[in-house]
Amino acid sequence: MSFHGWTGSGKNYLAKMIAKAIYKKEMRSQFVHQFVATHHFPNADEVDKYKGQLRTWIRTNLTNCERSLFIFDEMDKMPMQVLDAIVPFIDFYDHLNGIDSRKSIFLFLSNGGANSIAQRTLEYYNRGKPREEITFREMEEIIQISAYNEGDGGLKSSRLINKHLIDYFVPFLPLERRHVTMCFKDYLRSLNVNYTPEQLERLTDSISFFPREAPIYASAGCKQVVQRTDFILEDLIRESRMINNFSDEL
Known part of the structure; x- marks a missing residue:
């Protein structure tokens, strides 16, 4: 094949x-x-x-x-x-x-x-x-x-x-935004990291899409998912803890 x-x-x-x-x-x-x-x-x-x-x-x-x-x-x-x-x-x-x-x-x-x-x-x-x-x-x-x-x-x-x-x-086929978002979800789950919809959106926004006039497809597919996630992983974990602590206090 x-x-x-x-x-x-x-x-x-x-x-x-x-x-x-x-x-x-x-x-x-x-x-x-x-x-x-x-x-x-x-x-x-x-x-x-x-x-x-x-x-x-x-x-x-x-x-x-x-x-x-x-x-x-x-x-x-x-x-x-x-x-x-x-x-x-x-x-x-x-x-x-x-x-x-x-x-x-x-x-x-x-x-x-x-x-x-x-x-x-x-x-x-x-x-x-x-x-x-x-x-x-x-x-x-x-x-x-x-x-x-x-x-x-x-x-x-x-x-x-x-x-x-x-x-x-x-x-x-080239991957669309929804596919890249799924890749981020899977990787975060594999790390047992909780995340918010806003954090997931921010991660997806870090990926480049094309064509310029209508950015539909990810330029590198899901290849950069691990690197982009690891780069801001500490921030994600810290934000998640803050959200959880705030929820516990309510």
């Missing part, structure tokens, strides 16, 4: 949910393998070396466990053709040198296609139509075309797309 959308829209969050559903140790499992393009494949002139390393790494780990999970993050920043190395492992082969890779899962996370996704979402908004009416087929076609043609990322002219080896192109 290939996940597409802006930063903070939930791609990594869903990848972690998948790992949690499969492995007891979740992302800490020895059978979860995560690759970050800017860390593992930083140089565009070393594609052949990366391809060799990737083939060896995947072959070794599939030998150890055929039900491994491979997560490739920052696909839009990965040098072109690196991922061609994994084509034999996800092509339609029952066994490859004694390895049955059909039981493994490959996830590709990318910001590629995010602008096209946002544009289509905004079109629905401007027509007064709810985002829930956007069809998966409609978005999948947009993503596939964008991923194959945009920039110089890992899926650019990729054999993974040419050979139809990616089962699903999953769109992550």
